[in-house]
Amino acid sequence: MSHVTSTSDGAFTPRPGAAPLSRMIRAQAALETRMLLRNGEQLLLTVVIPTLLLVLFSAVDIVDTGDGEAVDFLAPGVLALAVMSTAFTGQAIATGFERRYGVLKRLGATPLPRWALMTAKTCSVLVTEVLQIVLLTVIAFALGWSPQGNPFAVLLLLVLGTAAFSGLGLLMAGTLKAEVTLAAANLVFLLLLVGGGVIVPMEKFPGGVRAALELLPISALSDGLRDVLQHGAGMPWGDLGILAVWAVLGLGAAAKFFRWE
Amino acid sequence: MRSVFPGDTPEAPGRPAVEVRGLVKRYGPKTAVDGLDLSVARGGLTAVLGPNGAGKTTTIETCEGYRRPDAGTVRVLGLDPVADAAALRPRVGVMLQSGGVYAGARAEEMLRHVASLHAHPLDVPSLIDRLGLGSCGRTPYRRLSGGQQQRLALAMAVVGRPELVFLDEPTAGLDPQARHATWELVRELRTDGVTVVLTTHYMDEAEALADDVAIIDSGKVIAQGSPEELCRGGAENTLRFSGRPGLDLGSLLKALPAQSTAAELTPGTYRVGGRIDPQLLATVTTWCAQNGVMPDRIAVERHTLEDVFLELTGKELRA
Numbered sequence A: 001m002s003h004v005t006s007t008s009d010g011a012f013t014p015r016p017g018a019a020p021l022s023r024m025i026r027a028q029a030a031l032e033t034r035m036l037l038r039n040g041e042q043l044l045l046t047v048v049i050p051t052l053l054l055v056l057f058s059a060v061d062i063v064d065t066g067d068g069e070a071v072d073f074l075a076p077g078v079l080a081l082a083v084m085s086t087a088f089t090g091q092a093i094a095t096g097f098e099r100r101y102g103v104l105k106r107l108g109a110t111p112l113p114r115w116a117l118m119t120a121k122t123c124s125v126l127v128t129e130v131l132q133i134v135l136l137t138v139i140a141f142a143l144g145w146s147p148q149g150n151p152f153a154v155l156l157l158l159v160l161g162t163a164a165f166s167g168l169g170l171l172m173a174g175t176l177k178a179e180v181t182l183a184a185a186n187l188v189f190l191l192l193l194v195g196g197g198v199i200v201p202m203e204k205f206p207g208g209v210r211a212a213l214e215l216l217p218i219s220a221l222s223d224g225l226r227d228v229l230q231h232g233a234g235m236p237w238g239d240l241g242i243l244a245v246w247a248v249l250g251l252g253a254a255a256k257f258f259r260w261e
Numbered sequence B: 001m002r003s004v005f006p007g008d009t010p011e012a013p014g015r016p017a018v019e020v021r022g023l024v025k026r027y028g029p030k031t032a033v034d035g036l037d038l039s040v041a042r043g044g045l046t047a048v049l050g051p052n053g054a055g056k057t058t059t060i061e062t063c064e065g066y067r068r069p070d071a072g073t074v075r076v077l078g079l080d081p082v083a084d085a086a087a088l089r090p091r092v093g094v095m096l097q098s099g100g101v102y103a104g105a106r107a108e109e110m111l112r113h114v115a116s117l118h119a120h121p122l123d124v125p126s127l128i129d130r131l132g133l134g135s136c137g138r139t140p141y142r143r144l145s146g147g148q149q150q151r152l153a154l155a156m157a158v159v160g161r162p163e164l165v166f167l168d169e170p171t172a173g174l175d176p177q178a179r180h181a182t183w184e185l186v187r188e189l190r191t192d193g194v195t196v197v198l199t200t201h202y203m204d205e206a207e208a209l210a211d212d213v214a215i216i217d218s219g220k221v222i223a224q225g226s227p228e229e230l231c232r233g234g235a236e237n238t239l240r241f242s243g244r245p246g247l248d249l250g251s252l253l254k255a256l257p258a259q260s261t262a263a264e265l266t267p268g269t270y271r272v273g274g275r276i277d278p279q280l281l282a283t284v285t286t287w288c289a290q291n292g293v294m295p296d297r298i299a300v301e302r303h304t305l306e307d308v309f310l311e312l313t314g315k316e317l318r319a
């Protein structure tokens, strides 16, 4: 036995304690947001693709967007896409890998309660969405966008859309392997981009297919936003209802089936 | 076992920091931990040794509240690791065997973050300095070397100033300098009153650091005690010497205590087995003097913890 006596100044003398909850949640949300903004693939998904679609399809007449300015049709769709990219695709992939690399497990041993971790994740998603929406709105205005309608209805659609996509994203991240989540989340993003009324009007699909597609959360969100922002509708109750059902199902299933390790 | 009074923890002074009784943990048909008993004294340093797959991580993670026992009881600081998790989390530091950090996070950023979740954390820059993490700079976690990742995980376990830390293989894969820096830090934790439970595959580490060693095999504790006790008990020590060939060992055996053995291994080299203490050594040298033998190259061979370990767990590789 080599008995080296440590000359300690008592730095490690126990003094345990949790930080105040509000500080923990703020710190966690800030870290999650930094991780997201630092990740190149995530930025491609959440910023570059929505921006490119908005600019490209407004400038070039590739898809027939119906009567009126193309940007008036496209801006609501791209806002819906932005919500999906952050709340669903981005969150599913990031959380899937956090689970895979034991980040969720390790955080579970800190004083941060699980519900506070999920709250912080939601805050981080909302902060990212605000940044996306500001950016896309500025670009859309530069392209001649003239939105109308009730801002409160828009807000409600965005919040319910975020809840619906978060539930589905977390369900995926908490049950599938990280690699499967990565592939599936990207595939779903692509399919919903095409089939969810984001840039391709739903009228392009045959009747039966269209009826099914209209029940998707992305279609409800893009259709609802378009009803309000392009056509000046009041509360799009039907679309809000579809989003609410997805939110309840998704968040409920995620809460039940999510595995932390 | 739960206390009815908030803030009043059911901790009698002198009660062990960790008490595991009859712990059973199964994964499907596989029994990873099979009736394990372990007691960790408060303020001490306990090393858990055992071959790959012995059940060390499973046991530690049950104490950390990650797994529910299939049978048996676990108490940590007098509390139930699952039911009282919220009360325990600020008080217990955890170093997982691997992972636990965002792939894109920088070492200092992650350590600062964990510090910010605690009320009275350690000074982050000096901890970074002590563990040589300063050179990690802006490199994301996924590109840090294995040793750097290990040291970050250790720093994260202690930054919240816990009463008790569980370190799962804290020196696996470290270079000698980093290993000694870790040993120093672990010793200092103990000096400052932190209870330390660590797992290791290195016998020298257990001998150098631990007050108490528990050897686990196939999910059971097969020996527990101080390194000295383990080296003394169980395995027998031996005394060797050289002399004239063909000595009559019968008269020596008569002089020695009952369970001793004596043999001429090769002509002129002798081995005495049994409990080798100063009295026995004196008996042997007296006998040599009486027989006019100069005992050449006389040596007491003390068993190392490694001998004890291999003797107890066998030499064959584990699955």
Ligand SMILES: Nc1ncnc2c1ncn2[C@@H]1O[C@H](COP(=O)(O)OP(=O)(O)OP(=O)(O)O)[C@@H](O)[C@H]1O
Pocket: B027, B030, B031, B032, B050, B051, B052, B053, B054, B055, B056, B057, B058, B059, B097
């Ligand atoms: N999540 C799991 N699912 C199934 N089997 C598991 C799981 N975790 C551990 N095991 C099995 O339980 C046994 C004990 O594993 P454990 O990780 O506790 O061993 P260990 O002593 O920590 O080993 P090592 O020294 O290799 O880290 C092993 O046989 C292992 O394969």
Ligand SMILES: [Mg+2]
Pocket: B056, B057, B058, B097, B168
């Ligand atoms: Mg292990």
